[in-house]
Every structure is written in structure tokens, then in C-alpha cells.
Amino acid sequence: MNFWNDPLKVAADWSMEILTGWGMPEVGARVLIAFLGVFLLIAVLMVLDIFLVWIERKVVARFQDRIGPNRLGPFGLIQPFADIIKLLIKEDITPTGADKVVYNIAPMLSMMSVLILWAAVPLAPVILGVDLNVGILFLIAAGAIGTLSIIMAGWSSNNKFAMVGAFRQVAVMISFEVPMLAMLLIPTVLSGSMGMNSIIQAQYPIPFVLLSPLGALIFLIAAIAELGRAPFDLAEGESELVSGYNIEYSGMKFGMFYAGELLHAFTFGGFWSILFFGGYGLFGLEKIPALMWLNNPFINIFTLIAKAMIGYWIIMWVKYTMLRIRIDHMLAFNWKFLTPLSFVLLMMTALLNVLLRDGSTWLYISGMFLSNVLLAWTALEIARTYSRREREKVEGSKHSLGAVEGVAEAHH
Amino acid sequence: MTAQQIIFLVVGFVTLGSALMVVTSHNLIHAALWLVSTLFGVAIIYTLLNAGFLAVVQVVVYIGAIAILFIFAVMLTRKDMRDQSPQLNKNWWVGALLAVVTFGGLFFLLQSWSGFSRTAADLPSGFDAIGRLGEALVSPDAFVLPFEVASVLLMAALVGAVYLAFNRK
Numbered sequence: 167m168n169f170w171n172d173p174l175k176v177a178a179d180w181s182m183e184i185l186t187g188w189g190m191p192e193v194g195a196r197v198l199i200a201f202l203g204v205f206l207l208i209a210v211l212m213v214l215d216i217f218l219v220w221i222e223r224k225v226v227a228r229f230q231d232r233i234g235p236n237r238l239g240p241f242g243l244i245q246p247f248a249d250i251i252k253l254l255i256k257e258d259i260t261p262t263g264a265d266k267v268v269y270n271i272a273p274m275l276s277m278m279s280v281l282i283l284w285a286a287v288p289l290a291p292v293i294l295g296v297d298l299n300v301g302i303l304f305l306i307a308a309g310a311i312g313t314l315s316i317i318m319a320g321w322s323s324n325n326k327f328a329m330v331g332a333f334r335q336v337a338v339m340i341s342f343e344v345p346m347l348a349m350l351l352i353p354t355v356l357s358g359s360m361g362m363n364s365i366i367q368a369q370y371p372i373p374f375v376l377l378s379p380l381g382a383l384i385f386l387i388a389a390i391a392e393l394g395r396a397p398f399d400l401a402e403g404e405s406e407l408v409s410g411y412n413i414e415y416s417g418m419k420f421g422m423f424y425a426g427e428l429l430h431a432f433t434f435g436g437f438w439s440i441l442f443f444g445g446y447g448l449f450g451l452e453k454i455p456a457l458m459w460l461n462n463p464f465i466n467i468f469t470l471i472a473k474a475m476i477g478y479w480i481i482m483w484v485k486y487t488m489l490r491i492r493i494d495h496m497l498a499f500n501w502k503f504l505t506p507l508s509f510v511l512l513m514m515t516a517l518l519n520v521l522l523r524d525g526s527t528w529l530y531i532s533g534m535f536l537s538n539v540l541l542a543w544t545a546l547e548i549a550r551t552y553s554r555r556e557r558e559k560v561e562g563s564k565h566s567l568g569a570v571e572g573v574a575e576a577h578h
Numbered sequence: 579m580t581a582q583q584i585i586f587l588v589v590g591f592v593t594l595g596s597a598l599m600v601v602t603s604h605n606l607i608h609a610a611l612w613l614v615s616t617l618f619g620v621a622i623i624y625t626l627l628n629a630g631f632l633a634v635v636q637v638v639v640y641i642g643a644i645a646i647l648f649i650f651a652v653m654l655t656r657k658d659m660r661d662q663s664p665q666l667n668k669n670w671w672v673g674a675l676l677a678v679v680t681f682g683g684l685f686f687l688l689q690s691w692s693g694f695s696r697t698a699a700d701l702p703s704g705f706d707a708i709g710r711l712g713e714a715l716v717s718p719d720a721f722v723l724p725f726e727v728a729s730v731l732l733m734a735a736l737v738g739a740v741y742l743a744f745n746r747k
Contacts, residue, residue, distance in 0.1 A: 193581065268611065299708055303634040310642025314614060317649055321607060333653075340646060360708060 275315035290466030331410030335401030435477025593619030
């Protein structure tokens with residue numbers, strides 16, 4: 167067991183030896199080492215977060231046919247540091263009538279709800295905070311804390327724009343949690359476990375995206391809604407709500423919400439890759455005897471980060487190319503379309519998985535894939551018929567209204 | 579005292595203190611936020627008892643759904659969301675008495691139980707708690723009947739809610 171195969175354990179043993187050599191009791195040393203591990207993870211994530219600001223600004227610039235930050239340092243790489251200094255030296259304003267304690271706790275909770283997710287993310291088989299046997303539910307539980315932070319921020323700011331923004335955001339979050347939870351159960355059904363590590367290992371040799379492409383798509387939609395990014399960014403709604411729940415926050419408190427959102431998007435990219443694209447695995451490449459050296463924790467970490475970045479890029483792609491959806495349309499889309507569809511998909515996946523799993527692999531993959539495609543097509547056809555009828559109803563009523571007006575005008 | 583006992587005592591006091599704040603806080607939103615803190619304390623106690631699944635479900639259901647809906651209800655029904663109203667009415671001592679009597683009764687009952695003063699044994703490694711729970715919920719010689727009854731009850735509530743909210747055009 168050397169450093170290259172299990173770096174965390176080697177580092178922990180090494181520091182344990184040093185600390186006990188200094189005469190520290192073993193329990194105290196263990197607590198200190200665990201604390202240092204947490205500190206290291208958070209430090210790495212926060213540094214990554216700084217560069218996510220740069221990535222986000224560069225990518226949005228490219229989507230909008232601009233260059234993006236390019237003045238400070240090579241490719242504008244020092245720009246995010248300038249942004250942080252700016253945020254830190256801005257005046258910290260607390261509005262009159264704000265509930266001070268709640269107002270100050272909200273940004274912390276928002277950041278915490280994102281960072282806590284990484285406790286359960288396996289970066290490599292041996293590099294993870296804790297392999298929870300309820301890893302998937304942990305994702306939803308952390309989301310609950312995020313929801314709480316938004317409603318606290320909106321209420322404590324004593325501002326009606328913030329309040330309406332928080333209402334909208336929380337309505338979106340608690341409704342899209344339902345299809346998300348159903349989609350989280352699909353990897354559970356397919357792998358027979360709720361632990362992240364076992365889900366990743368069950369995706370060798372078939373990543374779950376082949377068995378449930380529709381599930382992966384619905385999870386992505388629910389994740390974007392949970393993030394409150396476009397097309398679901400009506401909580402922000404610049405044209406009507408100015409900025410939404412965080413309107414009264416200035417300086418680094420706003421920075422916490424902003425950085426939390428970026429890291430959250432990246433984290434959901436990571437979860438998407440873990441649940442449907444095999445996480446730190448390289449699609450079976452690492453099982454080929456000649457390529458066994460790919461089974462290294464450092465390569466695993468690199469793979470997961472790269473896959474998470476691709477997921478994050480897709481989330482950005484959607485954000486910067488889609489229009490905002492109205493709140494009633496969005497809630498109707500969730501409750502009348504996405505939720506029933508995800509439940510049907512979950513039941514179908516569970517049933518077909520039992521029926522086809524023991525047969526030939528090709529039949530299993532093609533059966534699962536085609537059933538997903540068929541379900542998606544059926545759902546879209548039903549939605550199309552329904553919306554055509556609705557549209558005809560609306561257009562028909564407009565017609566008759568126009569006719570009445572025409573008659574009234576003729577009378578004049 | 580072991581580390582686990584220290585954690586339990588700290589969490590227990592925080593939970594009880596928050597619960598007290600829920601019933602004495604003058605601001606309804608603050609009371610709801612203290613309730614969140616109480617429920618979180620209960621989740622930590624579940625974790626100390628090796629019931630990780632229950633702890634996470636506690637956070638998902640009670641904090642993520644119920645407490646948030648409480649806050650929504652308060653925000654949608656109150657005219658001024660910063661109003662300060664007396665939280666206690668003149669019957670507060672009856673409630674306090676009932677709480678003390680219930681606690682005393684439970685304490686008295688549990689004292690005669692052999693496991694009362696024992697510390698929890700560690701789960702054997704590889705013990706699949708969630709799998710066992712899932713099997714118990716659907717196995718006929720365990721809890722399938724209560725499970726199904728609860729499901730039917732929730733279904734009835736769901737149908738009732740849809741019926742009440744349904745807008746006939």
C-alpha cells in the first residue's frame with residue numbers, strides 16, 4: 167500500500183505517527199486528522215470555485231460571441247481574484263428592518279448546503295469523505311438545507327422583491343424535488359444500492375445512461391430547476407424582480423450565494439456523471455489488462471472532475487441558450503408532465519430490469535434503451551395532443567371575443 | 579464519559595433548548611426556524627443510534643418538506659410577517675404539566691426495561707440496515723399490513739386534496 171495507490175490513508179497514517187510521536191492521545195490525533203481532511207477538501211473546492219467564476223464568464227462570453235475576461239493575466243486568469251478582492255472590500259450593508267441573525271446565517275447555510283454534498287462524493291474508490299449507504303438520499307437532504315437558506319434570505323431581507331423571488335425559487339425547488347427523487351431511484355434500482363461507490367462500480371461495463379437515457383435527461387432537467395438556472399431562473403427574473411432572493415445582499419455575503427450557485431452547478435454535473443456515466447470509471451478501459459495502470463486514484467480524480475466539467479458545461483449551454491419560462495407554465499410542466507413521466511419511467515425500469523437482467527446483455531441494453539425511447543415518444547405525443555387542444559381552446563375564445571368586438575364596433 | 583455520550587449530551591441540550599424556543603418565541607417565523615433546529619437535533623440523535631437512514635429521511639421529510647411548508651403557511655396567512663404576538667396563552671401551565679407528566683411516565687416505564695442503562699452495541703460490519711428495513715416493510719410476517727394501511731391513508735389524503743383543489747370549469 168504505497169502513496170500512489172491510497173494517498174489519503176498513507177497521509178493519515180503518516181500524520182498519525184507524527185502526532186502520537188509528539189505525545190498526543192490517539193483519539194485526539196484522529197479527530198485532528200479528520201478535521202484536517204475536511205479542511206483540505208473545502209480548501210480545494212473553494213479554490214476550484216474561484217476558477218469556476220472564470221470558466222463561467224469565459225464560456226458565457228463564447229456563447230454570446232464575445233471574448234470574455236482577457237485583460238488580467240494570461241486569458242484573464244487573474245480576473246476572478248480581482249473580483250474576489252472587489253467583493254471583500256465592498257461595503258457590507260444590512261437593510262433597515264432586516265432580521266439580523268437570520269439575514270447573516272442564510273448565506274452561510276447556502277454555501278454549506280453545497281459543500282456538505284462533497285462529503286459523500288467518491289472522487290476515487292479510496293478517496294471519499296464517507297461511503298454512506300444512503301448516499302442518494304443525502305443529496306436530497308442537503309438540497310433541503312439549500313431551500314431553507316433561500317427562504318431565510320428572502321424573508322429576513324425585509325424586501326418584497328426578495329420575498330417574491332424566494333417564494334418562486336422555493337416553489338420550484340420543492341416541486342422539482344419529486345421527479346429528481348424518482349430519478350435518483352433509477353440508479354438505485356439498477357445497481358441495488360444507494361451508496362455512491364457501489365452505484366459507480368455497478369456501472370461497469372454498462373453505464374446507466376445506456377439503460378435509462380430518459381432518466382438521465384429528467385435528472386438533468388430537475389437538477390437545473392433545483393439550481394434555479396435558466397430556463398428556470400424566474401426567481402432571479404432581472405426584468406421584474408431585479409435579482410430575486412439575494413437582492414439586499416452586498417459584498418462577500420452576495421459572493422457566498424454566487425459562489426455557492428456555481429459550485430452547486432458543478433456539483434450537479436459531478437452527480438450526473440456519478441449516477442449515469444460511471445463516475446470515476448473510464449467506461450471499462452481501466453479493466454483491460456494492458457491499461458491496468460489507469461486504476462490509480464489520481465487518474466480517477468481527474469476522470470471524475472473532467473466528467474463533472476462536461477456536465478457543468480452542458481448546464482451552462484442550456485442556461486445561456488434558453489428563454490425563461492413563466493412560473494405557472496413551469497409548475498404545470500413539472501406536476502402534469504415531468505412527475506407522472508418520471509413515476510412511469512421508474513416503474514417501467516424496475517419491471518424491465520427484473521425481466522431482462524438475466525438474459526443476454528445485448529437484449530438487456532437494447533430492451534432498456536428502446537423502452538425509454540418509446541416512453542419518451544409516447545409522453546411527448548400525449549403532451550402535444552393536450553397542448554394543441556388547449557391552444558385551440560384559447561384561440562377559439564379569442565376568435566369569438568374578436569367577433570363580439572367587431573359587432574360592437576359596427577354598431578358604433 | 580465516552581465521546582459519543584458527550585456528543586449526545588450536547589445535541590440533547592441543543593434540541594431541548596430549541597424546542598423550548600419553538601413554543602416561547604414571539605415571532606412565528608423564528609419559531610419555525612427553531613423547529614428546524616430541533617428536528618435537526620433529532621436527526622443527529624438518530625445518527626448516534628446507528629440509524630443513518632432514519633436520520634437522512636428525518637432531514638428530507640421534516641426539514642425539507644414539513645418545516646418549509648410551515649414557513650410557507652405562515653408567510654401566506656399573516657398580513658405582516660414581522661408581527662410580534664404573545665406566544666403563550668393562559669393555559670400554558672397545563673401544556674407544561676402534560677409534557678412533564680408524559681416525560682415522567684415514559685421514564686418510569688422505560689426504567690423497568692433491561693436495555694435502559696446499556697450502551698448501544700456496534701452493528702456488525704457488512705450489516706445491510708436498509709436492505710433489512712426494506713424487506714421488513716414488505717414481508718408478510720413483519721410490517722406489510724401497517725405499511726399498506728399507511729399507504730392507503732396517504733393515498734386517501736392525496737385524492738382528497740386533489741378533489742378539494744380541483745377547479746370544475
